[in-house]
Amino acid sequence: MEKDIKLVVSSSPHILNYESTKSIMWTVSIFLLPATIFGVYAFGIYAAFIVLASILTSITTEVIILTIRKKAICIDDGSAFLTGLLVAMNMPPSVPLYIPIISSIFAIAIVKHAFGGLGQNWANPAVAARVFALFAWTKEMTTWSTPFITDSVTTATPLGASKVALVENFGIGHITSATASSGGVSASGPLEILRLVSPDVLKTDVTYFKLFFGLKAGCIGEISIFLLLIAAIYLIYRKIITLEVPFFFLGTIALSAWIFDGLKYGQGFYAGDPLFHLLTGGAVLGAFFCATDMVTTPLTVAGRIIFGIGAGLITILVRMFGGLPEGVSLAILFMNMLTPAIDRFIKITPLGYIKPKKG
Amino acid sequence: MLFEKTFGSNGVHPEDYKYLTCQKKIESAYVPNIAYVPIIQHIGSPAKIIVEIGQKVEEGQLIASAEGFVSVNVHSPIPGKIVGFEERYISIGRKSKVIVIELDGEFKKTGKTFTNVDYNNFSKEYILKAIRESGVVGLGGATFPTHVKLSIPDGKKADTLIINGTECEPFITCDHRLMLDRSEDLLDGVNIINKVIDAQNVYIGIESNKKDAIQKLKSLCKNKYKIKIIPLAVKYPQGDEKQLIKAITGRVVPVDKLPVDCGVVVLNVSSTIAIKEAVVYEKPLIDRVVTITGNGIVNPKNLKVKIGTLVKDLIEECGGLKPNVKKIIIGGPMMGFSQMNLETPITKGCSAVIALTDEDSKDFEQNAICISCGKCINACAFGLMPTILNKYIKNKLYEKALDSGLMFCKECGACSWVCPARIPLVQIFRMGKDISKKLILSKGK
Ligand code: SF4
Ligand code: SF4
Numbered sequence: 092m093e094k095d096i097k098l099v100v101s102s103s104p105h106i107l108n109y110e111s112t113k114s115i116m117w118t119v120s121i122f123l124l125p126a127t128i129f130g131v132y133a134f135g136i137y138a139a140f141i142v143l144a145s146i147l148t149s150i151t152t153e154v155i156i157l158t159i160r161k162k163a164i165c166i167d168d169g170s171a172f173l174t175g176l177l178v179a180m181n182m183p184p185s186v187p188l189y190i191p192i193i194s195s196i197f198a199i200a201i202v203k204h205a206f207g208g209l210g211q212n213w214a215n216p217a218v219a220a221r222v223f224a225l226f227a228w229t230k231e232m233t234t235w236s237t238p239f240i241t242d243s244v245t246t247a248t249p250l251g252a253s254k255v256a257l258v259e260n261f262g263i264g265h266i267t268s269a270t271a272s273s274g275g276v277s278a279s280g281p282l283e284i285l286r287l288v289s290p291d292v293l294k295t296d297v298t299y300f301k302l303f304f305g306l307k308a309g310c311i312g313e314i315s316i317f318l319l320l321i322a323a324i325y326l327i328y329r330k331i332i333t334l335e336v337p338f339f340f341l342g343t344i345a346l347s348a349w350i351f352d353g354l355k356y357g358q359g360f361y362a363g364d365p366l367f368h369l370l371t372g373g374a375v376l377g378a379f380f381c382a383t384d385m386v387t388t389p390l391t392v393a394g395r396i397i398f399g400i401g402a403g404l405i406t407i408l409v410r411m412f413g414g415l416p417e418g419v420s421l422a423i424l425f426m427n428m429l430t431p432a433i434d435r436f437i438k439i440t441p442l443g444y445i446k447p448k449k450g
Numbered sequence: 451m452l453f454e455k456t457f458g459s460n461g462v463h464p465e466d467y468k469y470l471t472c473q474k475k476i477e478s479a480y481v482p483n484i485a486y487v488p489i490i491q492h493i494g495s496p497a498k499i500i501v502e503i504g505q506k507v508e509e510g511q512l513i514a515s516a517e518g519f520v521s522v523n524v525h526s527p528i529p530g531k532i533v534g535f536e537e538r539y540i541s542i543g544r545k546s547k548v549i550v551i552e553l554d555g556e557f558k559k560t561g562k563t564f565t566n567v568d569y570n571n572f573s574k575e576y577i578l579k580a581i582r583e584s585g586v587v588g589l590g591g592a593t594f595p596t597h598v599k600l601s602i603p604d605g606k607k608a609d610t611l612i613i614n615g616t617e618c619e620p621f622i623t624c625d626h627r628l629m630l631d632r633s634e635d636l637l638d639g640v641n642i643i644n645k646v647i648d649a650q651n652v653y654i655g656i657e658s659n660k661k662d663a664i665q666k667l668k669s670l671c672k673n674k675y676k677i678k679i680i681p682l683a684v685k686y687p688q689g690d691e692k693q694l695i696k697a698i699t700g701r702v703v704p705v706d707k708l709p710v711d712c713g714v715v716v717l718n719v720s721s722t723i724a725i726k727e728a729v730v731y732e733k734p735l736i737d738r739v740v741t742i743t744g745n746g747i748v749n750p751k752n753l754k755v756k757i758g759t760l761v762k763d764l765i766e767e768c769g770g771l772k773p774n775v776k777k778i779i780i781g782g783p784m785m786g787f788s789q790m791n792l793e794t795p796i797t798k799g800c801s802a803v804i805a806l807t808d809e810d811s812k813d814f815e816q817n818a819i820c821i822s823c824g825k826c827i828n829a830c831a832f833g834l835m836p837t838i839l840n841k842y843i844k845n846k847l848y849e850k851a852l853d854s855g856l857m858f859c860k861e862c863g864a865c866s867w868v869c870p871a872r873i874p875l876v877q878i879f880r881m882g883k884d885i886s887k888k889l890i891l892s893k894g895k
Contacts, residue, residue, distance in 0.1 A: 098791065099777050099811070102877035104784040104863030105804075106464055106620065107812045112821055112870045210819040210871075330825075385823035390837060392828070441855035442833040443692065443704040 112209075115331050115385075116169030120176055122322035123380060127180055129318055130311035133238035134184030138311045141191050142179040148195035149175030156204045170209055174198050177217030180312020180376060181420065182224075185236045190228055194220040214427040215384045218377075221420045235308040302370035313376040316369075323379040332383040335395035336402075340378040343403025344368050352411065368410065377419035378402075387427040394433045402426045454658055454683040457697040460831040461685040462864045464620050464784070466659060470750045471623040471743045476631050478754045479740075479767055481560070483553050485527050485758030486538060486795035487513065490546040492587045493594050494520035499549060505532045509558045510734050513549055516582075522595045523585035527736040527756040529555035541780035541794050543787050548795065551758070564731040569638070574646050577729050584728030585735045585798075589720035590614060590625075590689065591781050593799040596721055600646050602710055609713045611649040612698055613640055613722055615656040615663065616682060618689035619782025622802040624739040625719040627752045629656070629663040632723055633670055639722035640677055642729050647715055652677045654719075655698050657684045686784060687862040691716045693831050705858050720801070740796060742768045746775035746805030755796050761803055762792035776811050779804040783811075784863040814866070814874035826865035826875065832858055836865035836875050843882035852886055859883070 131138045153171035157164050166172070178195050198216035206212050225232045301307060305315035313319075326332045345365035353362025368374065373381075382388065382402055389395050402422040409418025489497045497514035507513060507526040514524040530551045538548040569577075582597035602608055613636075617625045629636060636654075644652055656664050658681045668679045680698050687693055692703045694716060701712045709716055717725075720738060727733040736757055743750040748769030755764060761778065765771060779786040780800050796803075826836035834855050842851035859879050866875040 096771065096775055098775075098789060100788045100790050101777075101814070102874055102880065103786060103788075103861070104867050104876065105777055105779050105786065105788060105806055105811050106783040106867065107814075107872060108462075108464070108868050108870070110868075110870050111872060112818075115823075115870055208819070210821045333824075385821050387822075390822060390824035390827055390835065395824075439827065439833050439835055441705055441858045442696075442831065443702045443707075444833065444855070444858075 110329075110331070112170075113168045116173050118329065118331055119326060119380065120169055120173045122326055123173075123176055123180065123312065123319075126315045126318040126322065126376075127176065127312050129305055129315040130180070130184065130313075133305060133314060134236060134311060138184045140188060141182050141184070141186065141311060142176070144188050145179035145182070145191040145195045146172055146175035148192045149178065149199050152196050152199040153203075156200055157208075160204070160208070162208070168209070171199060174203070174216045177215075177312075177381065178220050181217060181221040181310050181373065181381075183232060183235055183309075184238075184311050185234060186228075186231050190224055190231060193227075194224045197223050210386055212386055213431075214424055215381050215387045218381050218384075218420045218423045218427070222424050225420070238306060238308060238314065299366055299370060302367070307371070309371070310373060310376075313373045316375050319375050319379060323375075326379075332379060333392075333395065335392055336382045336388055336399040337378040339396050339399025340382055340403045340406075341369055341374060343400045344374055344407055347404065347407040351407070368407070372410070372417045373419040374406065377406075377423055381420070382423045382426070387430055389430050389433045389437065391434070391437050391439060394430075394437045397433055397437075398426050398430065401429065454681050455697050456683040456685050457688060457693040457831060460828060460833075460864075461687065461693075462829045462868050463684065464686060464867060466620045466684070467743070467745075468621070468623050468626070468659060470621065470745075471741050471752055472626055472660075474623075474627070474750070474752050476624075476627050476739055476752045476754055478560075479756070479759060479764060481528060481553065481557075481756055482759040482763055484533075485530070485551045485553070485756060486536075486760065487524060487527060487549045487551065487758040488538070488540045488546040488795060488797055489514045489524055489549065490540060490544075491524060491593060491757070491797040491799065492522040492585075493592070494518070494522065494598075496546070497521060497524045499535065499547070501532050501549065503532050503534060506530070506555070507532060507551065508555070509560065510736055512583075512734075513551075516585075520595060520598055522587055523583060523734070524549075525585060525734040525736050526551055527758050528553050529557060539790065539794060540797055541787055541789070541800050559731075559733050559736070564727075564733070566638075567730055569642055569645070569730055572642070572645065572729065577642055577646050580729045580732070581725055584724070584733070586721060586724045586728055587735070587798050588718055589724060589738055589798060589801065590718035591785065591799050591801055593797075596717070596725065599710075599715065599717070600643065602647060602715070606710055607713060608647045608649050608710055608715045610651040610653070610699055610715070611640070611644055611647055612694060612714060612716045613652075613654040614689060614691070614694055614716055614718045615654050615660070616689040616694060617660070617719075618657060618684075618686045619784050619786075619802075620686075621743050621804050622741050622782055623743070624741045624752055624801050626660050626663055627741075628719050628723055628739055629660070630666060633666055635723050635726050636719060637667070637670060637675055637677065638730065639724075639726035641675065642725055643715075643717060643722065649715070651699075653680050653698050654678070655680045655682050655688075655694055657682050657688060659684045686867075687831055687860070687864060690831070690860060690862060705855075735798060738796075738798060738800070740764065740800055741802040741804075743802060744779075744805035744807070745810055746772045746807045748772060757796060757798060759796050760792065761789065761794045761796065764796070764803055765792060765805070771805055772807065774807045774809075775805045776808045777806040779806060784867065785861065812872070814877070815872040816874070818869075818871040818873045820873060821871055823870060825868045825870065829864040829868040831862070831864065832860055834859055834865075836869075836879075839882070840873060840875055840878055843878055848882065848886045848889055851882055856882055856886060 149171045198220035202216040202219040203212045348363040348368040349365040405422035406418040495517040499514045501513045509529040530553045533552045534550045540546045586596040587593040740755045778789045
């Protein structure tokens with residue numbers, strides 16, 4: 092009997108978890124698609140070109156660089172696809188196509204491969220690329236288009252023309268500048284300010300509901316908080332993303348917004364609007380999908396908690412005082428760079444290493 | 451059961467595949483015509499052969515005797531004639547001298563019904579001697595000599611006895627079946643052990659995927675014994691001594707100490723029953739229950755097997771192998787050893803023979819890149835950082851690896867199991883340990 096079979100001899104363990112780098116990358120990619128498709132649906136077909144351009148450029152760059160570095164071409168691991176997708180999701184819906192293309196090349200060639208490729212990069216490629224684009228083409232990267240504008244042309248869609256007016260100038264940066272320009276106007280919070288800024292907006296109501304379901308301007312992939320949360324819940328259940336970073340990231344944003352953000356509207360402490368800060372900008376996309384990138388976040392639970400709190404604080408600082416439209420990517424990038432230091436600082440001691448108390 | 455005890459937040463949850471055999475009662479396997487009995491079946495020095503070729507032996511006769519205190523007697527599993535000695539690979543992947551016995555003569559123990567004698571009057575010394583002479587070892591796989599474990603050094607006192615019924619390795623069900631099919635013997639065994647160590651707390655820790663065993667033992671213990679049955683959450687590696695102690699008593703055994711230093715003695719279910727047989731029935735350890743299982747076995751079973759039976763005979767008795775078998779494992783899939791062929795004899799430490807198919811057994815990536823996900827750190831119940839150890843060993847920074855606790859790695863495999871990059875971490879750590887040991891030795895000179 093033993094002659095017929097060939098037995099494999101190898102080191103234990105002999106069974107492995109079904110989750111692999113590849114399955115993780117592809118699962119995340121697939122679960123990000125609904126939010127992306129929603130973005131395309133909201134902003135029109137041009138957004139789809141942005142997405143395609145980013146993904147194709149990422150993959151092509153990956154292939155070229157792997158060839159140059161004489162490494163096995165392993166684009167089937169999904170990491171280049173995911174990077175491209177994330178770059179696109181962090182783009183405003185009407186940027187000229189060269190921006191996502193150059194950003195994707197930057198993400199793969201500089202951020203990922205200049206430091207040794209998968210597993211070695213010092214920052215999340217997509218986040219770094221977004222920050223890079225933000226500084227290189229600030230104007231294009233902060234020009235927003237209104238969702239469902241194409242629909243409103245033929246006023247027959249159920250979403251209707253009312254929504255067209257909803258989100259004009261709805262980027263966070265615009266709120267900050269709006270606060271400045273609206274001088275003496277007093278409003279108790281960001282929603283009111285919005286209604287005051289634009290006469291169009293006054294006609295309708297900016298509600299949490301609309302913010303949550305994505306009826307607002309923003310980057311292609313970040314507007315539908317609803318779809319992003321569904322994906323996040325599944326990925327947390329699959330243990331692909333861990334809860335520490337998003338929880339403390341968003342928690343810090345909410346808490347500090349609640350404590351400090353009211354000051355801007357002359358309401359004093361503890362009068363901010365945490366929900367508004369969570370539902371706008373890239374907070375949810377960033378916290379669940381960019382700040383949970385395995386390579387560039389700390390190894391330990393304690394480290395990830397520090398990462399989350401740090402990123403939350405930086406985000407809120409930028410949102411409140413910075414000149415930039417959005418702080419999420421900047422915050423993640425900054426914490427990415429602190430990650431090696433956090434990992435060096437937080438060590439785990441072997442079980443029973445410190446003398447335990449006598450039982 | 452919402453708040454079952456467990457050892458902490460680490461550990462992993464592999465698919466357990468217990469359903470293949472957990473409903474199957476223990477059957478006696480065929481007696482082998484030729485038994486191959488290795489002299490290394492335990493931790494410690496090999497036993498010394500005391501028989502000659504051509505000599506007739508009885509079932510249960512001593513054929514190799516313990517060399518020193520940390521060594522174990524080996525007995526003939528069958529009546530017969532010594533026909534030779536040979537070198538053979540044993541289950542742990544090394545060679546051992548093997549005593550070859552051809553079946554001949556009459557069984558004195560097998561098939562006989564034993565009468566229970568009242569063990570309550572047995573002295574501590576008598577019990578220890580009986581255990582030592584019968585060659586009982588830790589049957590969970592560690593094969594540490596039981597008489598050594600139970601000989602508590604002067605000045606130390608164990609206040610807690612834990613019987614390990616966790617069986618946290620996937621596939622294996624021999625202890626599960628023993629707890630069900632031989633519950634009384636198990637409880638007797640526990641009482642006998644406790645006559646030696648006299649602990650006030652006696653626990654049997656069972657993972658809650660064995661609800662039937664928990665219930666049966668609970669109802670048997672009620673009003674009768676002071677043994678407490680502790681249901682535990684299902685998690686690997688809970689069967690490790692130190693993890694089990696932490697789960698049940700909350701005590702943490704220091705890395706360089708033994709459980710007894712924390713006042714705890716842990717014994718496995720199979721060993722406990724072997725102790726009863728040794729003490730009450732005067733039956734040496736010549737057979738054990740082995741789970742023959744895996745998706746590559748036609749008809750998985752729990753068999754009571756004579757030591758020295760070849761793996762191929764057992765597989766044949768279970769209907770043979772399916773065509774897509776990739777690996778044969780002796781022991782559990784997490785810590786067991788893959789076999790080169792089916793000619794390996796069953797020894798005292800073999801709790802299971804598992805045939806894994808292509809689907810069950812994925813390959814490691816030899817050039818895998820760590821993606822720093824930290825999953826291995828969360829998995830390691832021993833508080834190590836496998837990804838960091840891996841990095842150090844790869845870069846030949848052995849001293850740093852040692853400082854980070856490389857030697858405390860139990861090779862439990864949890865980190866390798868969870869690693870999405872499929873890095874063969876355990877293999878790397880074993881290699882790293884070997885090299886580090888050599889380095890330490892060469893430095894010492
Ligand atoms: S094999 Fe070693 S490092 Fe890995 S989980 Fe087990 S004890 Fe920890
Ligand atoms: S589980 Fe594997 S990939 Fe993840 S950090 Fe550990 S070694 Fe690296």
